[in-house]
Amino acid sequence: MMPNRPDWDSYFMEIADIVSKRSTCLRRSVGALIVKDKRILATGYNGAPTGLKHCMEVGCLREQMKIVPGERHELCRGLHAEQNAIIQAAYHGVTINGAHLYCTHLPCSICIKMLINAGIEKVYYLEGYPDDLSMKMIDESSIIIGKVNFQRPEKSVPVKTARSVPSGSSGVKTKDKKGPRKA
Numbered sequence: 562m563m564p565n566r567p568d569w570d571s572y573f574m575e576i577a578d579i580v581s582k583r584s585t586c587l588r589r590s591v592g593a594l595i596v597k598d599k600r601i602l603a604t605g606y607n608g609a610p611t612g613l614k615h616c617m618e619v620g621c622l623r624e625q626m627k628i629v630p631g632e633r634h635e636l637c638r639g640l641h642a643e644q645n646a647i648i649q650a651a652y653h654g655v656t657i658n659g660a661h662l663y664c665t666h667l668p669c670s671i672c673i674k675m676l677i678n679a680g681i682e683k684v685y686y687l688e689g690y691p692d693d694l695s696m697k698m699i700d701e702s703s704i705i706i707g708k709v710n711f712q713r714p715e716k717s718v719p720v721k722t723a724r725s726v727p728s729g730s731s732g733v734k735t736k737d738k739k740g741p742r743k744a
């Protein structure tokens with residue numbers, strides 16, 4: 562085997578990590594990949610629907626109300642990475658029944674419901690996510706969960722903090738805050 566050639570799990574997880582860099586969420590950058598027979602079918606990262614303003618631009622209620630992770634997802638205008646990956650597959654008419662998901666984070670309860678019904682058989686993740694209902698549904702379903710031991714190239718994806726967006730503001734300039742990462 563060639564030196565430094567990554568195994569499949571590391572390979573897909575590294576791609577999911579790169580996908581997460583397109584995230585426009587203020588709280589966490591998530592990337593997801595739907596894979597079948599070692600082929601990538603769809604990708605997704607978390608952010609607002611196409612053409613709509615991102616939380617980065619108009620602020621996020623979850624952030625402003627200091628909602629703890631794992632709760633009140635409906636307050637955010639963003640779609641989750643896993644949801645966007647499922648939607649991307651639908652957009653192109655690709656069947657994902659029996660496929661695997663690689664995600665930088667363990668899916669929340671909303672996403673796990675969708676993944677179960679989309680026929681996803683296995684979920685590989687890098688970081689946990691505090692959502693008890695999600696864990697219960699994973700236990701109850703036949704979906705298989707696996708943690709991938711993959712070392713991110715950078716220490717971690719930088720966490721964007723609340724101070725990026727003053728509360729109640731709209732049309733906040735984000736250019737100088739985002740740095741090199743374009744949303």
Ligand SMILES: [Zn+2]
Pocket residue numbers: 586587616620621622623636637638639
């Ligand atoms: Zn948001």
Ligand SMILES: [Zn+2]
Pocket residue numbers: 641642643668669670671672673
């Ligand atoms: Zn989710």
